Amino acid sequence: MSLLFPREEFAGRVARARSAMADAGAELLLVDHAECLAWLTGFTVSETMYRAAFLLRDGEPWFVLRELDAGPCRDACWFVDIVGFPDGAEPHAVMADEIRRRGLGNARIGADHLSYGFTAATRDRFAALLPQAQFVDLPGASDLLRAVKTPAEIDQIAAAAAIADRAMMAIAERARPGLSPRAAAAIAAACFLENGADTGETGPILPGIGDHEFLHGVMTAQPLAEGDILHVELIPKLRHYGARLMRPVLIGGDERGLTPLAERLVALQDEQFAAMRPGALACDVDAVLRDAVLGESLRRAYDNVTGYTLGLYARTPRPSDFSRVFLPNARWRLEEGMVFHMYTTAGGLGFSETIVVESDGCRRLSSLPRKLLSSTVH
Template identity: 25%
Template sequence: MTTQAPLGPFPPGDHPGRLARLRQRLAEEGLDALVVTSLVHVRYLTGFSGSAGRLVLTPEDGLLLTDGRYRTQVEEQLQVAGVRGLVEPRVSGLAGQQEALVELLGASGRRVGLEADHLSWSAARRTAELLPEAELVPTTGLVEGLRLVKDPAELARLEAAAHVADQALAEVLGLLAPGHQEREVAEALDHAMRRLGAEDRAFETIVASGPNAAKPHARPGDRVLAPGDTVVVDFGATVDGYRSDMTRTFILGPVGEDLEAAVALVHEAQALGVATVAPGRATGEVDAACRDRIAAAGLAERFEHATGHGVGLEVHEAPAVAAGATAILAPGVVVTVEPGVYLPGRGGVRVEDTVVVTDDGCRPLTRFPKEPVLPL
């Protein structure tokens, strides 16, 4: 095997534009400021990837509060993102950060938004105690809405993450054979992704064989792959913060008519779902394309999860691709399509691709072949 150098360089993201669009959202909501506490959102808006930080954004000012561990990192990352000057780093202990918050937002009559989905009750109460003169407003979806459509810089990272995963699976294909443990395959995949340039896996890798494949989120264990198994492999890579997500199901020899039929059915349903992804379509329509096909085969109760989800800085983010979901797809939105059928005690089948919506449909980011039969 050859060793691949770290991926990139990647085009810079439009962080100044993201801040400007968020300020416009604040104006539309009648807010004087927003305290961004989601670390994912802080990274999306400023490029800062530390494990502690809050962004305070007003129409005129941006303040990134963090501690001394990140004194050098925050300066470097704000500079690279092109927002140094738009966002001022304030590096201090907790007391100093609180002082900065009060200084910027403590005036009477200020309407200050707090990210309701990313702030604990106790943290919200502490903020209220710090800002008794301000009106604190719970907000949802302000930054999430901006993140729905990926810009070219984000798509470049997502494509790189998907490519790493494709390569890694090709490298470990020989381990998907009787005699190897689920855990062995998963560890080999994780190692291959890192060696190929990923900074980490996107989530805990799933390798589930035989009866374990009937569990949608099974953890890889000591079970040894055996003839007659279906093997579900669900995994992804993280590249510069962005994640990929792909599932393939492999067949180790004859598996019986019920599982053979399930394999064919899921592949057909997944193709129908991918064909439905297009601008103007509701994500619920994509789910229905997959779900209706499986239901028509009498296996509706064996498809027990949503058809997909958005992917980006998080492996599960908006929009949901689920029954009745009303989010409207647009060019640049990235979603997964991953129907499955699970037969308890026997095995399971899931096939998943990550796709990006284009002007006239979609294109896959994950490209590993879907042929399920492996030679023994």
């Protein structure tokens, strides 16, 4: 086995999952959410073919997945009960057979009905295969169980943040007229892979134009000119744990006089960070930044979130975890150990940090200067 975390770490996660099962009255937990699979078992894989892990209220879990993936699963999991099926089998039928074989055909089976793996078709198929079982919803459990990170998880996210720092500086050092977003992405991708990231997927790298419209734009090979802003968002993952970082990178000189706006955005965001303490309401933390940006007319409107959950990322339909977001109507409270991607944008400039909530406040996991970067500013 090559466990990313010690067995004691997984024991704590299992205890948390079993507590949620007890609250829901579930005897067996079905886990098919990619990030929750990694969190609970140590292994995750895409849903090319349906796969799931099963956890009893007492006893070792088991994993059912494609035989092709069974070897890597055995190597990464902290338990040994791995059931592989051939590609010609129907995954749901194999799982139902295993559930019956273990005497659980009439059990109350807990599942997160919000999991993107637990589709209506999956629910209906299991209901047909296990007519004596009762499926119990644990809504949002796949995300909420993982909301508070352990020190070991935070260390993993911090290591990913260090990769983002190196890649951002590698881009800034070459930020001269003629550099294109695609060329900048190539620099970041190489830096990711050279420094141990899971993949070379960089995040959005594109011209900074508008208040927030540029955030999800399309990468181009168009060379940038003197005074342009290159918006760089980096999203390295290390053993599935991700950090995120945004900086505006100035091409050449500050022809448009954007430095004062950059400094003000950073100052307002720093005030928001100061409010990020255990027990704080998310809407109050959000208001510190949002109200100031609007009040000072730095943006005409502010409709997007100012932050969202960070942690595990796998091959899923979503690139970001919005199980906890910072908005004016967000009534949940911050807890020690939560990790977030906090960001703000205006005037083509975007700043963000990976932030961990600690007992006496919060800490950013990047060591990069919080300023408008350029080839002459480090």
